[in-house]
Amino acid sequence: MTDLHVGIDEIRAAAALLDGISTVTPVESSNALSAVVGAPAYLKCENLQRSGSFKIRGAYVRMARLSDEEKARGVVAASAGNHAQGVALAARLLGIRAIVYMPTDAALPKVAATRDYGAEVRLIGTSVDDVLVAAREESERTGAVLIHPFDHVDIVAGQATVALEILEQVPDVRTVVVPVGGGGLAAGIVAAMAALAPHVRVVGVQAARASGYQVSLAAGVPTKSVAMSTMADGIAVSTPGVVPFEIIRTFGTDIRTVSEEDLSRALLFVAERAKLVVEPAGVAGVAALMAHPEEYEGPVVAVLSGGNVDPLVLLRVVRHGLAAAGRYLQVRVRLVDRPGALAGLLQDLARHGGNIMHVDHVRTGVGLAIDEVEVTMQVETKGPEHCSALLDHLRSEGYNLAEN
Numbered sequence: 001m002t003d004l005h006v007g008i009d010e011i012r013a014a015a016a017l018l019d020g021i022s023t024v025t026p027v028e029s030s031n032a033l034s035a036v037v038g039a040p041a042y043l044k045c046e047n048l049q050r051s052g053s054f055k056i057r058g059a060y061v062r063m064a065r066l067s068d069e070e071k072a073r074g075v076v077a078a079s080a081g082n083h084a085q086g087v088a089l090a091a092r093l094l095g096i097r098a099i100v101y102m103p104t105d106a107a108l109p110k111v112a113a114t115r116d117y118g119a120e121v122r123l124i125g126t127s128v129d130d131v132l133v134a135a136r137e138e139s140e141r142t143g144a145v146l147i148h149p150f151d152h153v154d155i156v157a158g159q160a161t162v163a164l165e166i167l168e169q170v171p172d173v174r175t176v177v178v179p180v181g182g183g184g185l186a187a188g189i190v191a192a193m194a195a196l197a198p199h200v201r202v203v204g205v206q207a208a209r210a211s212g213y214q215v216s217l218a219a220g221v222p223t224k225s226v227a228m229s230t231m232a233d234g235i236a237v238s239t240p241g242v243v244p245f246e247i248i249r250t251f252g253t254d255i256r257t258v259s260e261e262d263l264s265r266a267l268l269f270v271a272e273r274a275k276l277v278v279e280p281a282g283v284a285g286v287a288a289l290m291a292h293p294e295e296y297e298g299p300v301v302a303v304l305s306g307g308n309v310d311p312l313v314l315l316r317v318v319r320h321g322l323a324a325a326g327r328y329l330q331v332r333v334r335l336v337d338r339p340g341a342l343a344g345l346l347q348d349l350a351r352h353g354g355n356i357m358h359v360d361h362v363r364t365g366v367g368l369a370i371d372e373v374e375v376t377m378q379v380e381t382k383g384p385e386h387c388s389a390l391l392d393h394l395r396s397e398g399y400n401l402a403e404n
Helices: 008-018 031-037 055-064 068-073 082-094 108-116 128-142 153-169 184-196 212-219 242-250 260-274 280-291 311-324 341-351 384-396
Strands: 027-029 041-045 075-078 098-102 120-123 145-147 175-179 201-207 254-258 300-304 328-336 355-362 372-380 400-402
Touching: 008 055, 008 153, 008 184, 027 153, 031 041, 031 260, 031 280, 041 153, 055 082, 055 145, 055 153, 075 082, 075 128, 082 098, 082 108, 098 108, 098 128, 108 120, 128 145, 153 184, 153 242, 153 300, 175 184, 175 280, 184 201, 184 242, 201 212, 201 280, 212 242, 212 254, 254 260, 254 280, 260 280, 260 311, 280 300, 311 328, 328 341, 328 384, 341 355, 341 372, 341 384, 384 400
Parallel strands: 041 300, 075 098, 075 145, 098 120, 175 201, 175 300, 201 254
Antiparallel strands: 027 041, 328 372, 328 400, 355 372
């Protein structure tokens, strides 16, 4: 494992390189999350890092160690967003020309930010795998150095500096929960903790719809999985990197998965209770803590890996999170088609605290009697118990609730 080794000397050297470059991001205690976990819980705010995620750490370390001849050839990278911005910023700081391949459906704010940092952006394909192929071809064709998003010892060593900060900021930490895509951040934290605090448990968290590490760990080697669509695009990686996989496998790191509902609930929770804007991938650790709080010993630190979220995506995810948290109720009611019937229903809901967000009123439809209308409503509620109370009230008043 010599060529894949990331030890404490490499990590401390990376920290020295990053001094004055990356930000020592804050660790915020969260009373709300502590109440969920039943132990002290903290948020490591890499969403507040330069370029909006932890990626500047690894990208800068990798690029700063290039020879003068390699720097002159320029660099090429592939990313859905965060690595793109990290490479672009590092290239600007180091005076290196950068070309970044991004998927055609990459979030517009991430594309704009990457260009603003000075990189040339080329849009191609629909996935991280597609852009990686294009970046490798560009590297072979032009001699530009490929800066891989996670599969290099310098990248992993740079990301590992997050762990050094956690140990200083929360000296009694027992568990660190971290999002996992290709595995560079998780592997770096695992390597650092193994060297400095082997009693600290590191848990990696993937989206259930893109759980390449579970497939690969079962196979014993990095294995390509079928990555389904997930809101956590930042960790939607089909094949783990060789370097991070070897570290994660060697140290027996736990890898858990979370559902889309878990992710949206966690994003809403962090926004409401911690007042932090975090992208869906960045809240994977919080999602795991909220889904199974009994499985994590405190003090626990959840790494918020990034905050680069498209406002349109944020809007959709917040709505999804409200529904997953029981804050939205969608209900269909069949009414007799007579004047005042709809107004009576809406007034009934309002009197019991339901806030009507949207109403569809259908007079003709399959299964409707000639004197019936169907009303579909989205109702803002105060939580799951209020949802149940509203439905019970409607039934008790004789309303005909259609099955959703």
